[in-house]
Amino acid sequence: MQKLLNEQAMVLMGLFLIGSGLYASTFAQSFSNVATAQSPVFFPRTILMLWMGLTLIALVQAMHQNEASAPVASLGRVALLLVTSVVYTNVIGHEGFFLPSVVFAAMSLHLFGIRNPIVVALYAVVVPGALVLLFNHMLSMPLPVSRFTHLF
Amino acid sequence: MLSSLPDAFAILMTLEGLLVLVLGTALGIVLGAMPGIGSTVAVAMVLPFTLSMGQAPAIMLLLAVYAGSVYGGSIAAILINTPGTPQSAATCLDGYPMAQRGEAGLALGWATVASVIGGLVSAVVLIFAAPQLAAFALQFGPIETFTLILLGMTCIVSVSTGSLVKGLLAGMIGIFLSTVGGDPIVGEMRFTFNNWQLFAGFNLLAVVIGVFALSEVLMRASAQLSTASELVDFKGVTLPRLAMWKGRRRTLGKSVLIGNMIGVLPGTGAATAAFISYAEGRRSSPNGDKFGTGEPDGIIASEAANNAVTGGALVPTMALGIPGDAITAVMLATLTLHGITPGPKLVEDNPTLIAAIFAGFFVINLLLLPLGLVLSRVAAPILRVKEAFMMTAIVLLCAVGVYFVRGNPFDLAVMGAAGVAGFILRRQGFPMAPLVIGMVLGPTLEITLRQGLILTDGSFWAFFYGHPIALALGLISVFALIFPLLRQFMSMQRRSL
Known part of the structure; x- marks a missing residue:
């Protein structure tokens, strides 16, 4: 049981579940009735079968070798940066480029160990601001703007 | 293709062409010198900005950043004992001890000249080898193309880091991700789950930048x-005098040869070439016993080989549409984004474009000398920039x-x-290059497989009867897959004895 609870085995099991879920989804949809090889799902099904087979081999290997993953220096830092990155890349479309970038830059600098608030604030405002100025106002290649103003 | 060289030089000698070459090489040197960025991230970061450019300047910009970053990696390796790129790891071994002796300028001089010579020779190899290989590959039908892609992928996988x-x-x-969206033959939607954003499939660039830059x-x-x-x-930088090259030309020649040969093999990469060349240099150089103590031959062996890989890796990329490594996979993605279909027909259909790219690559390697001399002084203070600022700027x-790309x-x-996803997979030792290469080659693999099955009335095994090239490529693919397993099995047997 211990062999199945390590990080590598859990990632591989997750991959297997994703692969089998996608494979199952090909039967839930209706596709045109053409010869097997010319069916739109022939190639993806072949690839997904190889995906599942290789995941099982990798899982057996992982359980046999029982190798530990590289240690994480600070789990909190990585988790926060992961969440921040995902939120950041998802909110740019709604809130514009500048405001989420200021928040992201401040968070990222803090997580990477910059503690001087003046440096953090300066960088977090100046770098995204310079990008907005360059792309929106000089190159006329606009980045998304916020709902509050069309300027940034 | 050689007849297109005058037109190609006409493209290069425009203001845009020259600016792209100079600024791209300069940017590559600076980005390559920054530990943590590396050639792949540097090229991926620049890629989106090429979309507003023409086809030739876009590819030349990426090539300039690529070649510049491979050289730039040696600056950090020599000055702070931290390779800017993995390709420069072997340069640390002798570069840093020389720098500690107070000869940092001379160490960078050796690295600069070796890099320039390695890069120039590889450009010549590229110019002459790629068209020949492409001409041969023109005989390929869908079945041969399918087995060729299969071979390329198995080579890349079998030598990639990790299991x-x-x-x-x-x-x-990667191949599965390429199947999301419209079917290439009948046009029906696959794996879109009624999300219209997925009708055109995943944006290749978003995936490339995510798995390489953000995960880094x-x-x-x-x-x-x-x-x-x-x-x-x-x-x-202090350039070595001509007399100082006495007894070192053999190491230089061998290293350039090793770099070119390894570069042409799909999946090997510059880091492998640098270490093989370093090991060969230590074995055969008259100064081999001094390797690791600040011996110039060690720097020459590593730097000449890693820069010679750049042109070699472009041979299968340009001639066959099979990327040699992650960086050339990004280049292929760029070609696709610019509406160019990679493959054997690329050279035949776009002779002027290809000639411009090849000639541009030669000029880029020439530019490494003056720009390297100037920019190594500029890049040195950048090495003091904290990781936090660089990583935030990358995102x-x-x-x-x-x-x-699409707004x-x-x-x-x-x-x-x-x-x-890239972060989670990389932590478990999954290499990212096969994922990106799978995504780039996936659509061609699917189309050629399905066309081949039409030709053979649905029999996959008939791919290999009456198609000697496909049979040979198929056998090499099987060998490429089995060889690492055999090697692993033999080393396990040896350990148990």
Whole structure:
């Protein structure tokens, strides 16, 4: 049981579940009735079968070798940066480029160990601001703007 | 293709052409010198900005950043004992001891000249070898093309870092991602789950930047935070005098040869070439016993080989549409984004474009000398920049770049998801190059397989009867897959004895 609870085995099991879920989804949809090889799902099904087979081999290997993953220096830092990155890349479309970038830059600098608030604030405002100025106002290649103003 | 060289030089000698070559090489040197960025991230970061350019300047910009970054990696390797790129890891072994002796300028001089010679020779190899290989590959039908892609992928997987199974699995994930969206033959939607954003499939660039650049930032965050490194005394590059080359030309020649040969093999990469060349240099150089103590031959062996790989890796990329490594996979993605179909017909259909790219690559390698001399002084203070500032800037620039491709915020979400997935997979030892290469080659693999099955009335095994090229490529693919397993099995047997 211990062999199945390590990080590598859990990632591989997750991959297997994703692969089998996608494979199952090909039967839930209706596709045109053409010869097997010319069916739109022939190639993806072949690839997904190889995906599942290789995941099982990798899982057996992982359980046999029982190798530990590289240690994480600070789990909190990585988790926060992961969440921040995902939120950041998802909110740019709604809130514009500048405001989420200021928040992201401040968070990222803090997580990477910059503690001087003046440096953090300066960088977090100046770098995204310079990008907005360059792309929106000089190159006329606009980045998304916020709902509050069309300027940034 | 050689007859197109005058037209190609006409493209290069425009203001845009020259600016792209000079600025791209300069940017590559500076980015390559920054530890943590590396050639792949540097090329991926610049890629979105090429979309507003013409085809030739776009590819030349990426080539300039590529070649510049491979050289730039040696600056950090010599001055702070931290390779800017993995390709320069072998340069640390003798470069840094020389710098500690107060000869940092001369060490960079050896690295500069060796890099320039390695790069120039590889450009000549590229110019002459790629068209020949492409001409041969023109005989290929769908069956041969299918087995060729299969061979390329198995080579890449079998030599990629991490286990063979994980490399193959990463390749399958990449191929699967390429199937999302419209079917290439009958046009029906697959795996879109009624989300119209997926009708055109995943944006390749968003995935590439996510798995390489964003995941790299997350990998850095998961490791111990680094502090700014101590810089050795450095007052500028000193080029070695001609007399100092006595007894070293053989090492240089061998290293250039090794770099070119390894570069042509799909999947090997510059880091492998640099270490093989370094090992060969230590074995055969008259100064071999001094390797590791600040011996110039060690720098020459590593730098000449890693720069010679750049042109070699472009041979299968340009001639066959099979990328040699992750960086050339990004280049292929750029060609696709610019509406050019990679493959054997690329050289025949676009002779002027290809000639411009090849001639541009030669000029880029020439530019490494003057720009290297000037920029190594500029790049040295940049090495003191804290990791936090660089990593944050990478994410901001990647977001800007990905948004530009289609102006679609959904691509940013894809980049975020690819970054997280790339981070999780990289932590478990999954190589990312097969994933990207799978995504690039996936559509061609599917179309050629289905066309081949039409030709053979649905019999896969008939691919190999009456198709000697396909049979040979298929057998080599099987060997490429079995060889690492055999090697692993034999080493296990040896250990148990």
